[in-house]
Amino acid sequence: GAVVSQHPSRVICKSGTSVKIECRSLDFQATTMFWYRQFPKQSLMLMATSNEGSKATYEQGVEKDKFLINHASLTLSTLTVTSAHPEDSSFYICSATRKEGLDTQYFGPGTRLTVL
Amino acid sequence: QKEVEQNSGPLSVPEGAIASLNCTYSDRGSQSFFWYRQYSGKSPELIMSIYSNGDKEDGRFTAQLNKASQYVSLLIRDSQPSDSATYLCAVSRYSSASKIIFGSGTRLSIRP
Numbered sequence: 001g002a003v004v005s006q007h008p009s010r011v012i013c014k015s016g017t018s019v020k021i022e023c024r025s026l027d028f029q030a031t032t033m034f035w036y037r038q039f040p041k042q043s044l045m046l047m048a049t050s051n052e053g054s055k056a057t058y059e060q061g062v063e064k065d066k067f068l069i070n071h072a073s074l075t076l077s078t079l080t081v082t083s084a085h086p087e088d089s090s091f092y093i094c095s096a097t098r099k100e101g102l103d104t105q106y107f108g109p110g111t112r113l114t115v116l
Numbered sequence: 117q118k119e120v121e122q123n124s125g126p127l128s129v130p131e132g133a134i135a136s137l138n139c140t141y142s143d144r145g146s147q148s149f150f151w152y153r154q155y156s157g158k159s160p161e162l163i164m165s166i167y168s169n170g171d172k173e174d175g176r177f178t179a180q181l182n183k184a185s186q187y188v189s190l191l192i193r194d195s196q197p198s199d200s201a202t203y204l205c206a207v208s209r210y211s212s213a214s215k216i217i218f219g220s221g222t223r224l225s226i227r228p
Contacts, residue, residue, distance in 0.1 A: 034215075043219065044204070105162075
């Protein structure tokens with residue numbers, strides 16, 4: 001159990017377009033989902049914490065109007081990168097925690113975003 | 117001072133030997149501790165979680181926690197080339213779903 005999927009796994013887009021990334025918990029209900037960004041040879045940087053039915057909590061320095069997060073259900077959260085630019089090119093990873101469990105985060109496989 | 121500190125490595129260990137990975141954290145109120153493995157280009161994979169002082173063993177992996185010293189380690193016995201990856205230490209202040217702080221990771225290389 002505890003499988004998290006992400007879609008798409010890889011996306012290439014033109015500068016100025018918006019990209020939506022989906023994160024799903026496949027076999028459990030997720031109290032909370034997290035969105036991370038990872039640049040090459042760097043660690044994961046938390047962007048925002050998302051709880052079902054409420055507004056996401058963004059980390060300092062992360063623009064909420066640029067990175068729109070919607071947590072519509074206990075199994076789905078989406079991240080939309082609006083008006084993407086080349087500096088937004090990165091590896092975006094979501095994670096989820098079980099509704100009934102401790103603090104373990106289960107990670108999705110990640111989405112590689114390249115903005116041309 | 118970083119909240120979670122790890123030596124970036126690379127740490128080179130011969131195949132079959134024990135690899136020892138270390139991590140220190142600054143928040144004395146931390147309650148949950150995790151080790152993740154990340155292969156290049158992939159997302160992190162949970163190896164171990166530990167919540168109380170002492171050792172916790174799972175197969176070839178042993179996590180050690182010393183809250184008084186604010187120190188957590190991961191031992192990998194009988195190291196295999198497939199263990200070559202970046203190992204991320206992660207710490208949380210809470211025992212329920214909440215923010216986890218990641219270290220920058222230690223790159224481990226197992227040489228045949």
